Amino acid sequence: MAVVLGRLLGSAFLICFFTGLYSHFIQDPEPWMAFPTFIPNLYAITQGVHIAAGIACFPLILGKLYTIYPRLFVYPPITGFVNLLERASIALFVAASLVEITIGMINTADWYPFPFPFRQTHFALSFVIIGSLAIHIGVKLPIITRYWTKKHSYDADGVLIPPDDDEEPGIDRDSVVPEHGEVPATLPAPVRAAAEAARGLTGRILAWIDATPNSLVAKPRELPAVGMTPPPTPAPDAPVIARAARTSRRGFLVTIFASLAGVVAFWSGQSFKPLAPLNLIAPRAQGDGPNDLPINRTSEMAKITADMVGENYRLVIKRGDQVATFTYAQLLAMPQQIVQLPIACVNGWSQTATWKGIQLNTLMDEVGRKPGEAIMLTSLEVRGNYRVTTMGPEFVENDLSLVALHLNGKVLDIEHGYPARMIAPARPGVLQTKWLSTLEVTT
Amino acid sequence: MTATASRPSSRRSSKRSPTTAIQRWRIGLIVLGVAILLLSGYILLTTVKPTRYIGIVEWFIAAIIIHDALIAPIVFGAGVIVRRMGRRIPLAVLAIVQGGLVIGAVFTIVLVPEILAQRYAHLFETLLPFDYVKNLGILWVGTLVLTAAAVVGYLLVTRVRRARRG
Numbered sequence: 318m319a320v321v322l323g324r325l326l327g328s329a330f331l332i333c334f335f336t337g338l339y340s341h342f343i344q345d346p347e348p349w350m351a352f353p354t355f356i357p358n359l360y361a362i363t364q365g366v367h368i369a370a371g372i373a374c375f376p377l378i379l380g381k382l383y384t385i386y387p388r389l390f391v392y393p394p395i396t397g398f399v400n401l402l403e404r405a406s407i408a409l410f411v412a413a414s415l416v417e418i419t420i421g422m423i424n425t426a427d428w429y430p431f432p433f434p435f436r437q438t439h440f441a442l443s444f445v446i447i448g449s450l451a452i453h454i455g456v457k458l459p460i461i462t463r464y465w466t467k468k469h470s471y472d473a474d475g476v477l478i479p480p481d482d483d484e485e486p487g488i489d490r491d492s493v494v495p496e497h498g499e500v501p502a503t504l505p506a507p508v509r510a511a512a513e514a515a516r517g518l519t520g521r522i523l524a525w526i527d528a529t530p531n532s533l534v535a536k537p538r539e540l541p542a543v544g545m546t547p548p549p550t551p552a553p554d555a556p557v558i559a560r561a562a563r564t565s566r567r568g569f570l571v572t573i574f575a576s577l578a579g580v581v582a583f584w585s586g587q588s589f590k591p592l593a594p595l596n597l598i599a600p601r602a603q604g605d606g607p608n609d610l611p612i613n614r615t616s617e618m619a620k621i622t623a624d625m626v627g628e629n630y631r632l633v634i635k636r637g638d639q640v641a642t643f644t645y646a647q648l649l650a651m652p653q654q655i656v657q658l659p660i661a662c663v664n665g666w667s668q669t670a671t672w673k674g675i676q677l678n679t680l681m682d683e684v685g686r687k688p689g690e691a692i693m694l695t696s697l698e699v700r701g702n703y704r705v706t707t708m709g710p711e712f713v714e715n716d717l718s719l720v721a722l723h724l725n726g727k728v729l730d731i732e733h734g735y736p737a738r739m740i741a742p743a744r745p746g747v748l749q750t751k752w753l754s755t756l757e758v759t760t
Numbered sequence: 761m762t763a764t765a766s767r768p769s770s771r772r773s774s775k776r777s778p779t780t781a782i783q784r785w786r787i788g789l790i791v792l793g794v795a796i797l798l799l800s801g802y803i804l805l806t807t808v809k810p811t812r813y814i815g816i817v818e819w820f821i822a823a824i825i826i827h828d829a830l831i832a833p834i835v836f837g838a839g840v841i842v843r844r845m846g847r848r849i850p851l852a853v854l855a856i857v858q859g860g861l862v863i864g865a866v867f868t869i870v871l872v873p874e875i876l877a878q879r880y881a882h883l884f885e886t887l888l889p890f891d892y893v894k895n896l897g898i899l900w901v902g903t904l905v906l907t908a909a910a911v912v913g914y915l916l917v918t919r920v921r922r923a924r925r926g
Binding site for chain 2: 372376408413415416420423428432433434441442443447448449450453462575579583597600601605606611612615617618732
């Protein structure tokens, strides 16, 4: 079971890692980087998957840690220097994993109660986890390969097959079958195997939990009449014990998968429309907010005043010495396009909306835009991590990229960036600059 | 003579090769893991101020304590109590009940940060729009109803099977 859950958890970690890397670099790209724009929902998908996989890690990691909990209490706790390093790497792995998914989940609620910066720590810890995961898989590889398939893990009675020294000399037998000392040789083989697999105090308690006598012993069909001596309790036989172990195993796995399915189903409605009616636990709800769309940064947080977006508002476009200035009325008078694009937040929520505005490439043509040129976007907001951002040519040249003035059939609400905001395909919400002030060609 | 001598050696090598391959993968993975860990140290050093490291260590220790000394013993203790107290109850029924409790606990773990955030975070329009305490209650009730239905279903199926067997 540790292998079954381990490979699912490992897969979830890798999914989180690669989607996280994508999110990191699309926000802070290296100069040579370009990003695909042919799937407008790409970032909504990658970040939605990132958060869903992160949430799924909770039942998976708790299940995985439960299966190996007895190993925490092995005696002696340290058997040598290599063993010390291995245990230390596991402690680092477990601590980093628990902290990573916890701060990630807290961050989805836009809450930062951490004594460290969220984004940088979340990024660094992802490498700690992947590095520790590689070491852990390396150390446990013989066991992982030995128990990869169910067919090769259990015998005909459904009892776990211990590793064979001849077949798998590399296996750390201690982690599968511990020392035998206290297991009576007179016990039936399956009982002995179960007892042998139980190492340490908690391991023995685990075996004791599973060995509920009533469930293991075949009951007599008829109760003895009053006054008669009850027949001796029959000893459990191998198939009965195997059936009990199978029931425990199945119950455990069904529990893990049901809780995984539950949290993902009741959470993902914030980004996946078919599941929106089930949304009970996500920090956002589709359709909720001004223009029927959630927001992530209010005008108050950005310190946008009525005066800044009133009659004095101007959108400035620059390319070297060439400068074009537009009033809001002039922007409204330009040819307008309608596109369907999502706002896809780094926190995982996303929603597709109908945007109306001026095609970005048309607007940039007013200052003589050339193919392959990137631009810098500046917001009216007084300060903020994303007040000034850049946009690669793949986004500038995309016909779906708009300077939007309308959203879902209404004038853009000030909370969504009135008078004008950026909307482009396959981009995180933080880069869809609100309260646009300046667009300047940089290359 | 040559052929006879080569046979055991080839048999040995064919038997050893999977292990050798695994050993190579093990070494490769461990070296890769150490390299990535060093990279993570570099990232931490260059992006997070050293004054914040103590906070990260505190959270690491807290995570280990909360799991190993709180969550795991509670789950473990609940397992012991349910299994050993329920001696006259079929194992499958106990497993279903345990499963229901664990599923409810996982919902609780996921919802607690949002319930706390509603109280302590800087809230704004559209953030945390639900009554999460109420929704947690709905999920617990739903889980308990489904758990009870699964127990009843199991008991009915086993009764029908027994009746058929005579």
